[in-house]
Amino acid sequence: MRFLPGIGVILLVGFIYVLAYLKSRRSKYALALALIILCSLILRVYLSWDLYLHDWDERYHALVAKNMIGQPLKPMLYRDPVLPYDYRNWFANHVWIHKPPLPLWTMAAGMSLLGVNEAGLRFPSIVLSTLAVLLTYGLGRRLFSRRVGLLAAFLHSIHGMIIELTAGKIATDHVDLFFLFFVELAVYLVVVQRKRKTAGGAVLIGLAVGLAILCKWLPALTVIALWVILDMDFLRPRSVLHLAVILAVMVLVALPWQLYIRARFPAETAWETLFNLKHITQVLDGQGGPITYHLRVLVRSYGELILLPLVWLSVQSFRKLQDRKRLFLLAWIAIPVVVFSFFKTKMQAYTVFAAPALFLLTAVFFYYLKGTIRKRKPRWLASVCLVLLIGLPVRYSIDRLRFFRPEERSPQWVLDIKKLRGTLPDKTVIFNHRRPIEVMFYTDYVAYDHAPSDKEKEIVLRKGYALAVVDGPNLPPALKADQAVIHLK
Secondary structure, three states, rough: OOHHHHHHHHHHOOOOOOHHHHHHHOOOOOOOOOOHHHHHHHHHHHHHOOOOOOOHHHHHHHHHHHHHEEEEEEEEOOOOOOOOOOOOOOOOEEEEEOOHHHHHHHHHHHHHHHHHHHHHHHHHHHHHHHHHHHHHHHHHHHHHHHHHHHHHHHHHHOOOOHHHHHOOOOOOOOHHHHHHHHHHHHHHHHHHHHHOOOHHHHHHHHHHEEEEEEEHHHHHHHHHHHHHHHOOOOOHHHHHHHHHHHHHHHHHHHHHHHHHHHHHHHHHHHHHHHHHHHHHHOOOOOOOOOOOOOOOOOOOOOOOOOOHHHHHHHHHHHOOOHHHHHHHHHHHHHHHHHHHHEEEEHHHHHHHHHHHHHHHHHHHHHHHHOOOHHHOHHHHHHHHHHHHHHHHHHHHHHHHHHOOOOOOOOHHHHHHHHHHHOOOOOOOOEEEEOHHHHHHHOOOEEEEEOOOOHHHHHHHOOOEEEHHHHHHHOHHHHHHHHHOEEEEO
């Protein structure tokens, strides 16, 4: 029975995608795009329908966002740190500035609107992830053609890693999804500005880049490099003025938060700044890999043939340097891949903000190959390439979305935590719980994952808290027999 929802969803979106293809063949591009957007939304809602927090990193982002509902200018993990803590320990500290604030503020707004639950938490990501598909179509249409935009939007709509980020299922989750959206929004505005060249357009670009920085810091500056590539006459006075406007607005948007946290939380900010720099020189949290790591991610995540259009794009870009569109696409892909390849710490989503460029590249190459297929020998090989360029990403998506791997959407452990609400005194500290972050998200209790020492027990009781302990074999006999302690199974 657990297979049925997945089978139902894949049949439904499969039918709608076929319908979109048929409409595009009749040049009904608006309707075809609407159907692709609908499928995009269905897939994102389907994978986001877990009624529990995912381990890395969603549960931490969820708890901080919950605590920001009432105090948006003080991001906190442990809102009430009853026990002493180390501010350098990002998964057990008090003030939490391990990630920039914009995704956390937006998740807090979602929970203010829909309640402190999984739906409220993931709602903003679902909306932005779906809108990003629309941006990909807009980029394809403006840079190349409507059919390129539609195919790129289709590839974006089904992409497994992006949908997993939207649902919070994999590391960096909503933060990288927000970053992808605002980078792509800024890139789209750059493309629009290429023709209009207005001061207002420059303001919007600066705003979008500033918001991207508030999602994931300085990799957002990639957009500035892309603006320079598209605007090859950037040394002219008007272009210099527009660049100055972009940079000024970007700084006005992004800098105040940096100044604020440095003044309000100097120790935590200094440590996090150092910690971020360590990603370049050290392998953190066991997330290392060879220098080819991100190229392997491209092959795995965008289809095993992705290197073929990448080589084609590189050759075309350097043969025709005046073709800014191809150079623009190449730079959008190459800058993050090359830069992050030299970082010692590596994670698969670090380069995901280049995903729209890869979707566009695949679509452009697909139609290039299709248009020249009669000249190629053997023709069957070119035909196989055309099928695989689309088929491999579809296969990857089906695998990542777990349609045929049933999962427990509401596991017993989360039901047990939710049952705790209202059963203990308002001021209670729960010890020895294996999921303390989730306890603090679903309830208003304070929770720790270890058994309390005598000193910690004294601190808790002295501060006027009730003390509860989850029974387990690691508890000392004296604590098991203590009648002043609330024992939980």
